Amino acid sequence: MRAFTVVSGLVAPMDRANVDTDLIIPKQFLKSIKRSGFGPNLFDEIRYLDEGQPGQDCADRPINEEFPLNFPRYKGASILLARENFGCGSSREHAPWALEDYGFRCVIASSFADIFYNNCFKNGVLPIALEESVVARLFDEMYASEGYELTVDLQRQRVITPSGEELSFEVDEFRRHCLLEGLDDIGLTLQSAEAIRSYEQGWREQSPWLFDVIK
Amino acid sequence: MTGKTLYDKLWQNHLVEQRDDGSALIYIDRQLIHEVTSPQAFDGLRLAGRKPWRRDANLAVPDHNVPTEQAERAGGVAAIADPISRLQVQTLDDNCDDFDLVKYDINDVRQGIVHVVGPEQGATLPGMTVVCGDSHTSTHGALGALAHGIGTSEVEHVLATQTLIQQKMKNLLVRIDGSLQNGVTAKDVALAVIGQIGTAGGTGYAIEFGGQVLRDMSMEGRMTVCNMSIEAGARMGMVAVDNTTLDYVEGRTYAPKGELWEMAVEAWRDLHSDEDAVFDAVVELRGEDIKPQVTWGTSPEMVLPVDGVLPDPANIDDATRKTAVTRALQYMGLEAGSSIGDIRPDRVFIGSCTNSRIEDLRSAAEVVKGKTVADSVKQALVVPGSGEVKKQAEEEGLDKIFIDAGMEWREPGCSMCLAMNADKLGAGEHCASTSNRNFEGRQGFGGRTHLVSPAMAAAAAVAGHFVDVRDWQEAGQ
Incomplete structure (x- = not known):
């Protein structure tokens, strides 16, 4: 991205x-x-x-x-x-x-x-x-x-108008980080693969009817 | 400690990882896949050399593009006349083969609209997290599941990781107490809620629908209400599990059996908000106050009771709303101050993931039985939500009732709800439609949609204009 x-x-x-x-x-x-x-x-x-x-x-x-x-x-x-x-x-x-x-x-x-x-x-x-x-x-x-232009600075979370006025805006920290770096979500999530596997194992024991049914 | 809402419980049960930045990793139990929003996701997997994390978590079915005319449908994918639609359906087949995912073929009796097929096959169950690249995934919340639509990047993310990165939503309770009048249905409830809170009223919230009206409602009705959560701005809507839920689920193809069933039921009994749960917002309606609803404009919130009168922009102060109402009246070709009853549909569409289940078809059939569609109505389509619904309806003789009334009985699919196949409105045509969106051009370029219940659509087909189905039934017409 x-x-x-x-x-x-x-x-x-x-x-x-x-x-x-x-x-x-x-x-x-x-x-x-x-x-x-x-x-x-x-x-x-x-x-x-x-x-x-x-x-x-x-x-x-x-x-x-x-x-x-x-x-x-x-x-x-x-x-x-x-x-x-x-x-x-x-x-x-x-x-x-x-x-x-x-x-x-x-x-x-x-x-x-x-x-x-x-x-x-x-x-x-x-x-x-x-x-x-x-x-x-x-x-x-x-x-x-x-010819009206705006400048959007994601790092500082500011919209800057032609008169130099700065308008601040909110954005979730995670989304901001990914956008600033152009990161691929899937690659990031797969860094948590162990946590996913561990959750999945527990969930399978707790709710076995959710697994291996559609085959 | 205060109690938990149903949404809190479902969230907590699926939380893999809570992060310091406020985001969370949520485990996904079921992904439903259709042909429109998946090809780019499969391509993404291929490019990165990834495979689905858990193949048994996915179920695919073509629905948006499929032809509903029997002659075209009978030839399967190869016979789809529109080459671009054909390629998209074929691509779903190819991708499912390549990645070894289970898919229902276009003419499999189990095929249908994803949101009809999921609950019908027991592929979506209480307590699950359910996603699909389609905003009406909220439908499955009726089962007491956490279900919502996602974009194509997220379809790929779920395929590759079995999780989603999410922020927790706020809790909104929509409570409808009392009881509904005869002739007033789940669709009218959904539209009345949207009329009250607006199309952005639920933005940022997970909605739980509760109150006596919901408790008394069938599963089909609950699905209709949850389906339209997104039209109220909420990605997800849900209803607590009760005996109605369990009776619906028991015995379905992918539902647990025997000991597993007992174990599941015990877990599902907890799927309701605690007595002392606190909601961030509460909206209340009285069932008795809800009349049959008809949308007149180009947003689902532009809705009125059947005896309503269209707004006049001259009486609206807010500039943005004034412009919106003016534009909507112009697009719809309707006069300010005219009555809903004056609107004459050119076409009637009974179908879509909102209203194509057996109960919907029964309700429409009851209204048209022994009558005929008005001469002014060019076409009245009845499109069952799945092959199973179609079969059941034919066993009950509903197809004959529709055909005898001059309506067309079609093969299952999304059809005229979004007009990606050949079923569409001509420019300027009005449609009494049981679907979920009345946006400009939604049902065809220049088409004019009026959202109504199946009974109201059927009554309009016969009368040639919108009528109050409550009077219609009382008069025994």
Whole structure:
């Protein structure tokens, strides 16, 4: 996984509450057996005017000119600014895959759905929850100033605005560590293989009906 | 010392390692696998040269992409018309063969939606930790299990290590006392709870559903309620074990037998919250107050009782909510201030991991028996949750009731709940659907979903618009 330390970049809006994972990446693209290539279909249903199909070349599709990610001023954005309960709905990891593939490294919102939040950390995407009033202010600043950029410093847990204001954010220590180092969870967990085996042996004695039944 | 909640007990029983940074390693008893969220996990294992930690902990079944039309289905995987769907189902088969995991084939009678198959086969049991790369894994909490959806990276993590890295959630008790009116079902309970706490109300919590309404509810009903925990923002929902649970589990294929059964029952008797357990939050509803529910918008919290009137953005002060309601009305093609009863579905879908069990089909069949689907309804699909449900329904003659009423009786799968196969809505079409999500485009590009119970969907199919199934039944129509 790609490490995340400090990211500075253009900010783009996804200005609605309860953005669900169906909206982030519609189901027809979930038929892919790959982990990459979802970027062109991020927010497909509101980004284009037609119905997208897997494997299609999106360059020829009619663009929804009213959708902010299609505005020239937001081209190349790496930070997505969103509202409450971002990423609700299904557990599809294709949602952070699509955000990451598009070029987003960070999503700032007033709150996130649990599974989406967790999935982001597995893919080098940092979800940052800030107070609703702070998020509202960032939206205002972004709309008021073309080329609005933020800097996100994970080490110091700070979002830094163009005026130099520093906004602190919370993140679990374990997730922060893995993201900073770009660590593979499985490798880390396997360092506890002995503890897992020992637990498993005790659990098998206590609950033998849970083992060797599906064969 | 204060008592423990059901969630506390399940967590404690599966705790491998508590770490200083607040994270914990939790042992996973069962992983259910389907074709959509697993291919990248198997690829990850292959790339790293890893093998599944415990093959007998896994059970795989294709469900999201499978065709439900008999002609297409009969030819098995090779006959799936959509080449991309076919490749995905074939990839599940190949991966299970490569890694030696047990899988039900597309036309095995045991095949079906993972969340119907798990409990039905006894593959998910009380006291287990259950995961699947699907957010509706919360369904299995109905058995008194700790069950939740995970992403594909975690599917790979569970395959490779039999554990998950987790943070403990907070405890939320949703207590529904009293009793339900006739015609009001588990689906209405789930939607009423979401209407009350919102789609983010359960975020950060594990929900336990309790109260007399849950005690009186069948296992199928409890599964429906737990299934939609995720629509209330909670990854997991659960119900304490009681005799209803034990009666349901006993005798199922993978359930313990003989002495092991006795031993398991003794352990399972403890799977309830202690009298003095403390919850971080409690939400209370009265069963008598719950009416049949219908969603009108594009989020499950945009729900009203069947006699409700749609909101008017002009009367909403909060800017974000005003925008959301305006956009939802526009997407749904509905007028502010109009009535739920004015909504006319173009299609009806009875199925999904929320409502495709035998009780759901019986309830829908009871409503349509001897009647016919309204001319204005283009299609009414009935999609059983598994081959076993289908078989049982046919033994009871339910298929004939549906077919005689002008409905289509299909092969098991996820179908129009998320429209990954050929079953989908056309742009602008309204659907009375027993599924779980009414998001924009969920059931097809531009499609408009109204979430309801099976009885309400069936009544709407016959009447051609939403009706109160309570009056319908009282009038003996």
